[in-house]
Amino acid sequence: MNNKYYTVCGIVEIEGKILLVRHTYGNAKDRILLPGGFVQENELPTAAVEREILEETGVTAKAKSLIAMQFKSEQWCAVFVMEYISGTPKSDGFENSEILLLTPEEAVKRDDITNMSREILKAYIAKHSELSKSGYVPASANRDNYVIFGV
Numbered sequence: 001m002n003n004k005y006y007t008v009c010g011i012v013e014i015e016g017k018i019l020l021v022r023h024t025y026g027n028a029k030d031r032i033l034l035p036g037g038f039v040q041e042n043e044l045p046t047a048a049v050e051r052e053i054l055e056e057t058g059v060t061a062k063a064k065s066l067i068a069m070q071f072k073s074e075q076w077c078a079v080f081v082m083e084y085i086s087g088t089p090k091s092d093g094f095e096n097s098e099i100l101l102l103t104p105e106e107a108v109k110r111d112d113i114t115n116m117s118r119e120i121l122k123a124y125i126a127k128h129s130e131l132s133k134s135g136y137v138p139a140s141a142n143r144d145n146y147v148i149f150g151v
Contacts, residue, residue, distance in 0.1 A: 005075050008049040009036025010082040012061045018104050021096035033117040045078045046147050059087040065130035066149045079120055
C-alpha cells in the first residue's frame with residue numbers, strides 16, 4: 001500500500017553529475033527534481049529510496065548517508081546520498097518524462113528545478129554534514145528491518 005505521508009528521495013552522482021528527473025504530475029509537473037517517492041507499508045526508507053530510483057530511472061543505487069529530513073505537520077521526507085552501483089539512466093515514461101545528468105552547480109542555477117531539490121543540492125555542494133549509515137544492528141532486530149544513521 002502506498003501512502004502520501006512518508007517519502008524519500010536520493011542524490012545519485014554518476015561521473016560528477018547528479019541524476020535528476022522531469023516530473024509529470026502534481027505540484028512539480030514539468031519541473032526537475034531528485035528521484036524518489038513514497039515509502040510502502042512495512043518498508044524501510046532506505047529500501048524505498050533504492051526501489052524508487054530503480055523504478056524511475058533504471059539505476060541501481062544504495063543508500064549511503066542521510067543528508068536531510070524535511071518535516072511538515074502531515075508528512076516527512078528523508079533525503080539520502082546514494083552510492084551509484086550500475087545502470088544506464090532512462091526515463092520511466094510515466095512518473096517522469098526526461099532524465100537529466102547535471103553537475104550540482106548547473107542544477108541549482110536552473111529555473112525549472114524544484115525549490116526543495118535546489119536547497120538540498122546547495123547543502124550537498126557545501127558538503128554539509130551527512131549522517132552515515134551504521135552497521136550496528138541491535139540483538140532485538142535484524143538487518144532487514146532496522147537501520148540507523150549517525151552512530
